[in-house]
Each structure stands twice: as C-alpha cells, then as structure tokens.
Amino acid sequence: MNIPDDLKYTKEHEWVKLEGDTATIGVTHHAQGQLGDIVYVELPTEGEEISKEDTFGSLESVKAVSDCFAPLSGKVIEINNVLSENPETINEDCYEEGWIVKIELSDKSELEELMSDEQYKAFVAEESA
C-alpha cells in the first residue's frame, strides 16, 4: 500500500500536506484504486470558503460519483486545473500531480484530528477486513 509518511490522512481517504497555513488536499492511493478510472472531477472555485466535513467537490468514475469532504476549514486558494482536462492524473499520481485543492486554513486546531500514516494504514486494514 502506498502511504507516504510525510502526509496526514482522513477517514474519507484523503491526504493533507501542510506547508505553513496552506494545506494541499488529495485522495489516497487506496481511494483512487477503489474508485477505478476517474473520468470527471468537479472542483470548487477559488476564493470559496469551505468548512470541515462539507462537500467541496466530487470525483466520478465510469460507474459512480464520490463526494469529496473537506478535511479542514478554510478558503480555497488554488484548484488543480489539470484535473479538468485530465482527471486520470489522480489515478496516475494521486500524491503529486493529482492533488485537488489548496486551502488556507482558518482553524489549525482541526489538524489534530487527522491521522498519521501509521494510523491510516491501520484504518485501511481494519476497513478492508
């Protein structure tokens, strides 16, 4: 299982990379595998305020739609426009080129609720059991 140790994770199978007040968000390798071929990504607009647990976009495979839930609250400062034309980038490189949004955090205390790589590994194992 591909779970980098420098990221934080959620139960919705998203990863968070923190740089100062900015969090980059994407979905994990496990999540993209479960979704299958991603063929469409609905992104939020830049400047939009999102709250933790809100739906901020969706990923669609050939067969189904999955909502993206915000792991943290803040303002969307950048979206990955590559995904509009090449949604399969998420399947190919979910942790780098396939990032989804960057948000400016409004409540850093929410970070404490995220999982470490070890915790996420255990979570996936338990969920698949």
Next chain:
Amino acid sequence: MAKHTPLYDEHVKLGGRMVDFADWEMPVQYTGVIDEHKAVRSAAGLFDVSHMGQIEICGKDAEAYVQYLTTNDAKKIIDGKAQYSILCNERGTVVDDVIVYRFTNERYILVVNASNVEKDFNWIKEHERGEIEINDISDSYALIAFQGPKSISILQEFTDIDLDSIETYNFREGMLADKANCIIAKTGYTGEEGVEIFSQPADAPAIWQTLLERGMPQGVRPAGLGARDTLRLEMKYSLYGHEIDDETTPLEAGLSWVVKLDTTDDFIGKQALIEFKEKGATRKLVGFKMIDKGIPRQGYPIITNDKANGIVTSGTMSPSLGEAIGIGFVPKDNGKIGMEFSIDIRGRSRKAEVVKTPFYKLK
C-alpha cells in the same frame, strides 16, 4: 452468502474486483473499466455471464406457450434460432427482457436477467398452459460471452463448428476446446461481433483459460460488469431496472420492434399494449450527449420548459467517445434529434442534446 459462478476462481486469479450483484459475487473490473471496454472494441473481451438465468420450457405445447408468454412473434423462429423478446404483465409493462432460444418446437430456453430469475420462473409457472414442463436450469450451464472483432477467429481455432456459417441470433451445439455439449450462440450485449457460449459448469474454467491464453497476445482481456455496462450503454441497449421495469411499457422504451401486436395469437399484456398504442405514449426514451460538463446518472431529473418532467435512466463517460452520454425519458415532443434540455446534476443545471443512437458506430 453471495453465490459463486464456476469461474469464480478464475476471476480471483486474474485480480478481478469482486462485488455483490443480484446475489452473485461477480467481477466489476480486472485492470480497469476503460481498458477492458477498449479491448472489446479493438480485439475482444471475455465476460462471465453465468449469473444469468436459464429457464427451460419443454413439451408438446411449448411453442404455443412461448408465443403466449412473450411479446415478439415466437413462431417466426426456427430450430437453432434465438430471438430477443419481452415478458410483459397484464398491464403491458415489463417483467423482464429475455433471449428465447428454440431447440425444437418442443424445447425452448429463455435466458433471463440474474436479478429476475426467481420472479420470472414464478411468473412463467403461474401462467402455465397446455402440456408443458418448466424448469429453472440456471445451475446446469455456465455462460461466457466472448465479444469483439477478434472473437470469432480465435474461437474458430477450438471448434469444428463453422462459425462464419452461424448467422446473428443463431446458435449451434457441439464441441468447443475438447468440451462436449456446448452451445455457441451469435448473441451479445456489446454491439460487437461475438458469441455467447453455454457449457457444462465444470468445463467453463478450461474454456475460459483456453480462450484467454490464445487471445491475450492479440489484445483479448477479461472484462467485468463495469465494461459490460458501458458497452451496452454506447449501443443504447436497455438494461432491466434502468430503461425498462414493471412501470414501463416496451412501446415507450423504444422496443416496439419486439412487440408484435398484429399477429392473431394472444400474449400476456397484448390488450393493454394495444390500448397504450392507441392512446399514444406521453414520453420517449432518448439518447443524449452532454453539452455542458458533468456526467448524467440514473435518477437525475431532466428539465424541459422549466419543469422536471423527465428522468435519466443510465449515463456514463463513454470510453469510446470520451464524451458524457446518457439515456433517459423525456416528454414525447422533446425527444427529436438536436433538441436541447437540461439535466439537474446534483443541484446544478447542465445542458444536454438529443443525439442519434447507437452512440457508438461500429467499425
């Protein structure tokens, strides 16, 4: 506990992602839906469709009963021929869509949807008339669909039956890959040239392995339920529970070509369908492409004249076309080619346009 087809171990070996489907544990995909879909269009794909049901109708009055049970003209088919048809109820709505295989005028097999086997069997039992015997023989056969432009030449290496001499919707019994008692039918659900192979359950893994081994170097892939759905959708083939169900008549679902109202024989639902036809359908099943972004999905409302008066029955991103396509019911006057309407995609209004179908033109 989900049931396993005779090919279950093959799916697991091939890394198939198994999901529950109509009480069966079936592969939804192996490598990926798009890959598998394209393999079928360019080479061929092997599908396990053993979950589908087989109901046998035998006896002196079998022909008359099949004629009474189904909307198509079953008397038109001769021995060795198959026919797409519908089981309707007295209201003229659809119990199931089926393929009728005629072995003799005293023996027919109906291949029915996996999700409807029990319902269909009970239905057929309840309406029994004449000297006939009805058996659910679903466990007596494995069913493999081998579909795509390279399927016939590959299959031909393993059988003495001259496959080119079998016309579409005809079938032949014989040996395949040293396995006796196989039925090879030129039927399918992808639009491509291909066959469906009935075999003894125990023989299915060997047939599967043989075809896959020979086919792989030529681009043949195992294909799951995901690709089966996108392939049929590109052809605008109906799927029970989507385009047709027991609230839908075949006449409004674009299936009037299999409803023969002008024969002298009666069938269940005929009177209701005659009345329905006289009144005229108020809605029409159309194929459409998205103009705006977004993918239509079953259940999304279709909006014409500011009213939500239609509904999407199926939709996907077409792997062959790279465009979002869908099938849905719209008011009769809004269904002409080129007409535009909106689809409520999760709260956002997105434009779509009625297009000619099938969406995919065969090469």
